[in-house]
Amino acid sequence: MNTIRRRTSGGGDSDNPEGFALYRTEAFEDSYQGVELLLPIALQWRLLEERRRLARAREEDRRVPTLERLRADRDATRAAVARTAQLPAGPGDQLSFIKQFERGMARRDRTRRHPVLKAEEVLRVLAKTATVRNRDEHKRELELMERVKSLGALREVANPARNPDRWARAVANLRACHPHFLVVTDFVVEHVALSMSSKGPLWIPPLHLWGPPGIGKSHYANDLALALGTSLRRQTMENAQTTSLLLGTERHWSTACPGAVFEEIVLGRYANPVFLIDELDKAPANSAYDPLKPLHSLLEPFTAATARDAALDITFDASLAIYIAASNDPNRIPESLRSRFTEFEIPLPRGAHAIQIAQVVAARTVEKLSVPGFLPPEPRLAYRLAHLTPRAIRKAVQGAVARAIVNDRRYLKTSDLPADVLDEDGPKVVLH
Template sequence: MFSIQDDLLAGFRLFSIARAYPDKAFELLLPVPLAHALQEKREECVRIAQAAHEAKEDLRREELHTRTNPPAQAPAAPLPNQVAFVKAFERGVARRRRDRRHPVLRGEELLRVIGRIATLRDKDYQKRELELTKKLELAGALREVANPAFRPEKWAKSLEYLRGAHPHFAEVTEFVARRVTLSTHGRQPLKIPPLHLWSVPGLGKTHYVNDLAQALGAPIRHHSMENAQTTSLLLGTERHWSTATQGLIFQQICLGTVANPVFLIDELDKAPRGSQYDPLAPLHSLLEPITASRVRDASLDIEFDASLATYIATSNDPARVPDSLRSRFREFHILPPTGAQALQAARVVAIAAMQQLEIPGFTSPESAICNKLAHLTAREIYQTVQDAVARAVEAGRLRLTLDDLPAAVLDECTVRSVLH
């Protein structure tokens, strides 16, 4: 310690500083302000040292108390009988028709996830996850396989529509038709390889994929890469995030009813590049048959089979798509339709749009009307024809006239600026 002597020169103070050994003590003559500052600093150091010592002692006592009085463990959620659970969950897997039903989950994997959930401390989070696994348990391991070959007459009509409404996609349509034909000569489920359709904008790629999925009888899920910022949309958010959610692949396959849904990966060439989380990264495993059979959703930390899913990507500039991904796709360059193809497509789509309204007695459109629609996309033809039918019905007619079409459609020079 040190003390201040008050009987020295005015403005100075004498300090006696005790070292580790008292006989080594020495004194310093310092100005009063400096002496006071040193004393305050020393007192502060003493307080800090005492606080640290007390905290250390508190920690030591707490550890000693924990060793001698361990906290009571929260009762874990009861686990089902393993053998019975797996047997019930996988009921029908061994006896199924492989071309019609496909197992997307294993009982042992779901049991592992349930066991992990039982150890969670957050009871609200545990409850949510157990509710989700209960849905999976009730759904079982099997999902239906969509295949239009099971209904050949309907498939023939669908093919006729695809060929007529989308003639410039003929190469894609015939490729898919051959895969459906192959599925009828074996016992394996329908599997369509990943497809990449690229062209200039405005040729109706998205509309075609929607019509193709409808023809296949498979649900479709749309995912645009243009605004994708992370990998989580496809395979889920990591569990340590409070907003953790399942990825759309898990949602569509495991929580859905079909093992081979269609996933439209739109604007593949516009995915953000150079970010820490590459939104294209999950596609490398999803598009590879071997790894696709054992993909993992990050949210539930569960492994499932997505090998039958159909992935169809679209882009405008394939050069901007990584080669590692392009090598996994069957690529098709879509060219603009010829004049004859455009006229044919306009008539097919216009008739389909009318039939969808199911108005008894309404006659098919005349060639003059279809010619006025030929420069539009399939989606635009649908919208224009159904609006025109509404005008005709209001006027008490069961046929279309040119007056029922919007002025912008009749003026081919300005149609693009109006409709886009």
């Protein structure tokens, strides 16, 4: 640092002119060598004050960024994000983006393609994303929006009636494999026929299937989705604690992610996928964030047309989604939800239906195990399985196939079935 000192003779009197003193300028702060200058004392004090001021400014600048620097960093970040997101800059670019995103909208066949997003909504979300400062949030949201942009506004509308022969075979299969769901199958067939007559996109009112556990409600929903030619997304409510399962986590959380409805419709292929809401009656009743709350709006086509996913704060059209709820005890479901469903009580299969189901489930179970060279089960085995639920039949047949393989056989014998199944005196779920 710079110092001021008076040089004196041996007698102690100063040799400097009046009002002057030696001013030492060191090359570095820890240096003992420097240059001594004879300067007016008043000037030296001003130089020392300026030196101290500059030192304080450097220290402050090193510790706390200036407001201008913060603003510059913010503007640079926004510009970089906007470039990464390819956010249209001016009205002309925005109009071009809208035309590209909504391409094919005007000429579309309403029965085959349905708009699930508006270009203006995508632009709004992109602009909002450009203001997000957290790097991880940037990356997550930009990746999602890139997928949204690439998919455009339209999604396919599945309707099996466009292929009458295939639809007739699918309906016959539903009736053969799930005879105790005949009334549900007939309900769906009627609405498929209605969609073709009305020249509108296929939509089926929400279904609530309730009955004893293990009778095949989930398997029926899966087969129904296959018959309709659309995708299926299963969401169980047994351990649900928040509303985020269906409509996403709020974007300010570090673990924010889109909900099942957004993923299946906006990021998926179909505008009318099937959502299986399983174990509806087992949703926690006293949860602070009611997991069933989103269903109140999603089950109504009018409000579902403006569904909002929290992760991106984006609004989309989920009005064509098909909902199938499954439960064991409908009395545990709020009446406000039950009123939005068409309800069907599914009974335990009996008599000829029980034998028919046992044959189908046993054959499917063997087929899905994919054991090379294993023969389909003989029809007579169905008589020993018909008193079980479809779930219990699958478990029994899986164990029987394992026993047959252990005994170096590629076919089933009655003795391969579990002992409790063969016990004539054991409990019977269904008598025939």
